[in-house]
Amino acid sequence: MNEKQKQYTIMGLAMGLPSTIIAVAVMASKLVDGGYISEGAALASVIVIVVYMFFLMIRYATKKKDTD
Numbered sequence: 001m002n003e004k005q006k007q008y009t010i011m012g013l014a015m016g017l018p019s020t021i022i023a024v025a026v027m028a029s030k031l032v033d034g035g036y037i038s039e040g041a042a043l044a045s046v047i048v049i050v051v052y053m054f055f056l057m058i059r060y061a062t063k064k065k066d067t068d
Contacts, residue, residue, distance in 0.1 A: 006060055006061065006063070009060050010057050010060050010061055013053055013056055013057045013060070014057060016053075017050070017053050020049065020050075020053060021046065021049075021050060024045065024046050024049050025046055028042035028043075028045055028046055029042065
């Protein structure tokens with residue numbers, strides 16, 4: 001993956017982060033209202049997904065160039 005592709009990937013993840021947070025929070029809220037999961041599980045799922053998105057951004061930013 002060249003430098004420009006890495007930048008586009010990181011930028012795409014960063015731009016998608018707010019909508020991902022909103023979508024996961026709304027879905028978790030619906031699941032809590034329906035009684036399927038607890039509030040703690042809903043909060044944990046939102047936090048895990050946000051942390052994973054940050055992890056992906058950092059991983060793509062620090063990944064070394066593949067040598068084939």
